[in-house]
Every structure is written in C-alpha cells, then in structure tokens.
Amino acid sequence: MVAIRSASTRGTEVRAAPDAVRRLLLDVVTCGLLMPGVESLIDEGDGIYHYRLATLSNGAVSHTPDHRTRFDTGDPGRITWEPVGSHNFRSWGEFRTTSGTSSGSTYLEIDTRSEADVDVAAVVLPLVEPFARQQSDQVTEGFLAAIKQRVEEG
Template sequence: MVSIRSASVVGTEVKADPDTVRALLLDVVGCGLLMPGVESLTAEDDDVYHYVLATISNGAVSHTPDHRTRFDTSDAACIRWEPVGSHNFRSWGAFRTVPGSGPGTTFLEIDTRSEADVDIAPVVLPLVEPFARQQSDQVTEGFLTAIKERVESGAGAAS
C-alpha cells in the first residue's frame, strides 16, 4: 500500500458579494455535492461529513475514495477542512474569500491537498502520481466552476 499525494490551488472572481458566496460555502452538503465525482455526502455529528466519491481508474489503478472530513466554519472568510479517522483517502484544505476587484464581487480560492492509499507496488508510484495530480486539478477546477455558476445564477445556497 502506498500513498499518492496531490495538491491544487485555484481561484476566480465571482460576480456576487462575499456574503452570498459564503452562504453557499457554509451549506457544506449542498456545496459539496457540486464537487465533481461526489456520489454521496452526509452530515454526521460534530461538523463531520462522510464523502463517497466515484471510482477513479486509469488502467493501472482503481480507487474509490471514501472518507470523513471535519469542517471549521468559525471564520467564514476561510472555511477549512481536515480528515477525521482512518480512511483510504484524506483531504485537507480551505475555501478563502476576499472582496473582489469591483463592487459586488468576491475572489474565491480553493486550496486543497490529498492523499489516497492504493494497493500498488511502490515502483509504480512515479507513473501514477502525475495522473493523480491531473485528476486533482480537474476536480478542483470543476468544483470552482460549479460554485461560481451556482452563485452567479442567483440560486444561492444549494438545495
């Protein structure tokens, strides 16, 4: 068993005021379901959320991420998450929001890093990690795009 590590940082300006953007981000389940690949997301006790993600496969590796994450929403301008317990996938990160470049805009950044435990020979790791980094970037960019579209459509907090 080896850990595949990846990280992504992406940001964009959203045509909505910071309170509107934060309202969506604070709806952890509704917002989390906008992330590409999330098959289910349920709230548990103590700000812990259980994620089951779609299986990721590149021919050499097949992995179905299943993990629990705790969110710290005490600072709405920087909502953080970290893994809880022992699982085959762990994610750490933050949503950061600051006023945008003009009135009624917000700059939103997603900063995330993750580790996936997979059953492969260590010698294969250098071949698999670039794929994991690419997947991480695609998911993070897709998540940011979905959040932006939801907020800018006027739909507000996800249902």
C-alpha cells in the same frame, strides 16, 4: 499499499457579494455535492461529513475514495477541512474568500491536498502521481466552476 499524494490551488472571480458566496460554502452538503465525483455526502453532526466519491481509474490504478472530514466554519472567510479517522482517502484544505476586483464581486480560492491509499507497488508511484495531480486540478477547477455558476445564477 502506498499513499498517492496530490495538491491543487485554484481561484476565480465570482460576480456576487462575499456573503452570497460564503452562504453557499457554509452549506457544506449543498456545496459539497457540486464537487465533481461526489456520489454521496452525509452530515454526521459536529462538523463531520462522510464523503463517498466515484471510482477513479487510469487503467493501472482504480480507487473509490471514501472518507470523513471535519469542517471548521468559525471564520467564514477561511473555511477549512481536515480528515477524521482512518480511511482510504484523506483531504486537507480551505476555501478563502476576499473582496473581488469589482464592486460586489468575490475572489474565491480553493487550496487542497490529499492522499489516497492505493494497492500498487511503490515502484509505480512516480508514474501514478502525475495522474493524481491532473485529476486533482480537474476536480478543483470543476468545483470552482460549479460554485461560481450556482452563486451567480442565484
């Protein structure tokens, strides 16, 4: 078993006031279900959420992420999360929101890193991690696009 690590930071301008963007981000279940690959997301209480994601496969590795995450929403301009317990996937990160470049807009950034425990030989890790980074970037970009679309459409 090895830990495959990836990270991604992406941002976008949203044509909506910061309060509208933050309202969606603070609704962790509604927002989380917009993330590509999330099959289920359950609020377990006390800021803890259980995610089950679709199986990822590149032909050599197949992995079905299942994890619990604690969110800290104390600062709505900087919503953070971290793993809780021992699972086959761990994610740390934050949403950051600031005033956008035009009146009534918001700049939204997602900064995330993750580790997936996968049953492969350590020798293949250098071949698998680039795929994980690419997947992480694609998920982050898709998530930002879905959040932007949801907020801008109302």
